[in-house]
Amino acid sequence: MSGIGNGPGNSAMMMVNRMHARHRLLLDAYRDVIVDSNVLHLGAEDGRWCYAFASAGAARVVGVEQNAEPVSKFSRHPDIGLRERIDLRCADPMKELAAEVQAERRYDVVAMFDLLENVADLFLLFSHIRALAPRLVILDGVFLISDDPVLRMVNHPVPSGEGEGPLRPRAVPGPRALQVIAEALDYELEWVDWTQVPENQRVGLSDYFVTDGQKRASCTMVPRGL
Secondary structure (H helix, E strand, O other): OOOOOOOHHHHHHHHHHHHHHHHHHHOHHHHHHHOOOEEEEEOOOOOHHHHHHHHOOOOEEEEEEOOHHHHOOHHHOOOOOOHHHEEEEEOOHHHHHHHHHHOOOOOOEEEEEOOHHHOOOHHHHHHHHHHOOOOEEEEEEEEEOOOOOOEEEEEEEEEEOOEEEEEEEEEEEOHHHHHHHHHHOOEEEEEOOHHHOOHHHOOOOHHHOOOOOEEEEEEEEEEOOO
16 A cells, blocks of 8 residues: 555545546446436535536436535536536435425436435335336445444434534444345345455545445445346
């Protein structure tokens, strides 16, 4: 691994490398599905990934983010002819998802980043997503390192406008827990292989390579037989 320090320039390099690697594995790898698609992005933060999906060719992107502070930064992104295709909503993702199901909306792609650990009922979440009839579901977030189909309750600071707020319990799922849900809903689950990133190119990606406790991981779900 690299001996990169913690100076401002190095931090910027880590962020850029992380961004490029995540775009390559979470977006570019599925560009054939994303092109001309309707995308629903739950946990959209400041909308940067909404721009990424639009840039990859999505016809329309609906982003949902519960925290108003990152949503307020959406207008700071340069408008490069993509904003008209993006609808960023400040709303509770689960409530907005339920409303989209009630309205019988359809999406080709559903993306969720850093959302699973904040949802109490994962089966309900994925049942709602299944009702939207997506061809592809993309997930990225924190997972428990365990071979058992379990959820672990951990305390985690709630983000606030001034940084980290009070602690709140979160249910961190293990990969097998997600597999059980996928099988129940007739989805095929496939994990993104982050080890394909060469060791000398993993700057800024250390959370994907943790070996104990919990780590960041990514996966996709597609309906069986599609």
